[in-house]
Structure formats: structure tokens, C-alpha cells
Amino acid sequence: MATDQTMHVPPSLSARVVGSFAYLTVRDRLPTILTKVVDTIHRNKNKFFEEYGEVGIQAEKQAISLLSKLRNELQTDKPVLALTDGLPDTDSWNQYLERQQRLQGDQEPVSWFKSPWLYVECYMYRRIHEALLLNPPISDFDVFNEGKTQSFTESSQAVMSLCTYLEGIKNNIDELSKNSLFEHFSKLMQGSLWGNKCDLSISAGQENSQKTSPLDSLYSLLPFILVDDTKRVWSALISAQRPRESGKTTADRVDIVLDNAGFELVTDLVLADFLVSSGLARQIHFHGKSIPWFVSDVTAKDFQWTIQQAMATNHKWVSKCGVQWQRYLKEGMWCYHDHPFWTQPHEFCDMAADAPDLYTTLQGADLVLFKGDLNYRKLTGDRDWEHTVSFETALRGFGPAPLCSLRTLKANIQVGLQPGQGEKLTSQDPSWMTSGKYAVIQFHNPKSE
Numbered sequence: 001m002a003t004d005q006t007m008h009v010p011p012s013l014s015a016r017v018v019g020s021f022a023y024l025t026v027r028d029r030l031p032t033i034l035t036k037v038v039d040t041i042h043r044n045k046n047k048f049f050e051e052y053g054e055v056g057i058q059a060e061k062q063a064i065s066l067l068s069k070l071r072n073e074l075q076t077d078k079p080v081l082a083l084t085d086g087l088p089d090t091d092s093w094n095q096y097l098e099r100q101q102r103l104q105g106d107q108e109p110v111s112w113f114k115s116p117w118l119y120v121e122c123y124m125y126r127r128i129h130e131a132l133l134l135n136p137p138i139s140d141f142d143v144f145n146e147g148k149t150q151s152f153t154e155s156s157q158a159v160m161s162l163c164t165y166l167e168g169i170k171n172n173i174d175e176l177s178k179n180s181l182f183e184h185f186s187k188l189m190q191g192s193l194w195g196n197k198c199d200l201s202i203s204a205g206q207e208n209s210q211k212t213s214p215l216d217s218l219y220s221l222l223p224f225i226l227v228d229d230t231k232r233v234w235s236a237l238i239s240a241q242r243p244r245e246s247g248k249t250t251a252d253r254v255d256i257v258l259d260n261a262g263f264e265l266v267t268d269l270v271l272a273d274f275l276v277s278s279g280l281a282r283q284i285h286f287h288g289k290s291i292p293w294f295v296s297d298v299t300a301k302d303f304q305w306t307i308q309q310a311m312a313t314n315h316k317w318v319s320k321c322g323v324q325w326q327r328y329l330k331e332g333m334w335c336y337h338d339h340p341f342w343t344q345p346h347e348f349c350d351m352a353a354d355a356p357d358l359y360t361t362l363q364g365a366d367l368v369l370f371k372g373d374l375n376y377r378k379l380t381g382d383r384d385w386e387h388t389v390s391f392e393t394a395l396r397g398f399g400p401a402p403l404c405s406l407r408t409l410k411a412n413i414q415v416g417l418q419p420g421q422g423e424k425l426t427s428q429d430p431s432w433m434t435s436g437k438y439a440v441i442q443f444h445n446p447k448s449e
């Protein structure tokens, strides 16, 4: 593949471009999210008092004051400040700030409207975490928890129908032909894809749950999938099949880099269950976030909570799924990891150098599924690529294993389209890249290059 010297690498998206989606996000959506965070902490004042007495109230006040200061820095385009909380990743964040400053030159400081959007948006969530962390005893309070649990509860109909569908397939899964297995695989990949519509960051925390089963609408949604590499993903899984100790012939491992909690997580768990119970994969490794992130992203607590909720649901198939998922975890067929790199601002092409242990972990997978928009932005470096540039070029050498992005479009970046496809979409629907209405299932296999 072309090296950076021979390949033109476009600039990062930035709020510097007035009127761009990045600009509108930094100007409007991020301050709205911060206001809601302040509001949530304030509404929980009594709870903090009951749990910790006067110290809890002091912590609430201090955290709110740090967050109000943060909102002011953002809105007045102040320089991005170094972190002071002394967490294991603090140095790495501060080094990244220096790196941005070097890239930007010393004419102007790294700041909210002038620096890469990906960086400042990630930084905001890390500063929210800092504001709580510096204020024990409320350091562990997840300011986004209410929205995430609500999104799960309000999607109960859709959850029931997905779990019922899954249990229906599992009834006679060993007798299914390769073709029907592929049909179910394709459907559940699309379920997981459209599950990504339900994130709470794009709606600035506004309720965004799934009321009906996405499986009923898959056919009518097909025209909105701009790139569909499902068959290539399937071939990668099939070509990784080997006889295992269990006597079954399966691929060894599929990794899922998770995105949002709530309904989207259920669609991912259902897909993971299908992969294991159909014998397509021996084990699934889930990767979540180690701190509350981009409003609705999955943390270890959300992951466990969702499985517990499913188990306790008064619906035969949902609770059966929950029990099964718990068993997979207990028996090691499923495992959950979080690595600090997922909550850092790096483009994924930096992973091999900046988080070599994580890169090595992913190299052990037969397939890595990257869920959601933010992962797509990191895969492609959140850069202003032409739409016809190939996915491989935009990945800039990132390829620990065969990988696939399942993403609904919520940021103005999209590569790997046919000539003229982007222009046509722009003329038909100017907001096609940011509305969440369109999606891609985009695959790259570094092994076949």
C-alpha cells in the first residue's frame, strides 16, 4: 500500500470550517450535552446527600463548577488544557495535546474550534470524567447512566422480537443449510447495523430508542445501505473454519468493538449469540469503554446490567437469552475487555505504535466488527477524504485482522463509494452523511492484500 510520503492524507475535520457539521457540533451539540450533565448531577443532589452527607453536596457543587468552567472554555474557544487528575492515561492525553500543538505549529494554541474535531470531542468526555474523578465520593457516578437504562427499557418491544427471532433460529440451528445460515447471519448483521441508529450523542442526549423490531423493516431499509460487504465478511468467517477440540468446525474468534448501550447492545449480543450457537465462531471478545463516553457507549457496568435485565425480564425468550449470555460469560465463550485506548482520541492507524498490546490482541481475531460512527471516524482518521477513496487507503495501514465497520452515517465522512454516488446522494438528500438514515457494512481484509 502507499506510504504517507506517496499518499495524500487530507486534513482532519474541524470546527474551523464555519457551518460544517463539526462546527455545529462544537457550537451547539457539545454545550447542550454539558448542560444536561450539569443538570443530571444537580438532580441527584439528594441522593448524594443521603449516601455521603454534607461531603456529597460539596462534591456535587465542585463537580458542577468544573463542568461549567469547561463549558465556558469550549464556548469561548479557549486553549485546550492539560489534564491534572493523575489517572494512568493522564500522561498519554497530555502528550497527545503536545503532539497536536506540534502539528498545528506555534502560531495559535490547540483550541476547541481550531483543532481536530475528533480530538476535542473525545477530550470533552475525558474532562467530564476528570470533573467527577476529582470529586470523591461521587467519582464513580455515571452521568449518562439514566439515558442508557431508559433506552433499554423503552426498547422492550424490539428486544422481545429480536430475542424471539433468535430463539426461533436456535430451535433447529444444526439442521440449517449453509444458505439459510447465511440468510440469518445477514439479517442479524443488519439488525446490529440499524441498532446503531439509537445513539444518544447525535441527539444530544434526547430519547432515541427503538420502538419496533428493526427485523420487520430490513427489506425496506436495504436501499439505504450504501456499501454492503456482508458476503465478504461471511467468506472471511467461512475461510477461518478449522476443526476444534470440541469436535466442531468453527472460526476461532470474532471480536466486537462495541458502541452504544441500550437497544444497540442487545442487537450485538443477539448477533454474538448466533455466531457462537451456529458454530460460526468458537468465542466472542467484546471491547467496551472504561469510562462513560459519548453519552451512550457501553461500559462494563452497562454490559453486566443489560444481561441481568434480560435475565430478569418477564418474557420467556428474553430471559432465556439473558441466562444463556450469562452462561457464555461464565464458561469463557464470551469475554468482555476494556482498554484505555478506546477512550483516547487517536486514529486507529496509530494503534500499532501507541497501544501495541491492544493491536496484538486484535491480531488474534478471525474477524473484528467495529460498531458505530465514532469507530468509523477513528478507522478513517476523521479526515476529509474523497468519497471514492478506498476503505483500505483511508485505514492507512490499520489492519490487525479482517475487519468490518457496521455504521449508520452520523458525521460527514464516507469512503469507498462508487464514482458519482456521493454527488447523487448530496443532490437527493443534502444531510445524507449526518442524519443516521444511511449506513454501511464495509469490510477490509489485510490478509488478502
Ligand code: F6P
Pocket: 025, 029, 121, 196, 199, 200, 201, 202, 259, 260, 294, 371, 372, 373, 374, 375, 377, 410, 411
Ligand atoms: O456529533 C455526533 C456524534 O457525537 C459524532 O461525533 C459521533 O460520531 C456520533 O455522534 C456518535 O455515534 P456512535 O454512537 O454511532 O459512535
Ligand code: MG
Pocket: 199, 201, 259, 260, 294, 296, 297, 372, 374
Ligand atoms: Mg456511541
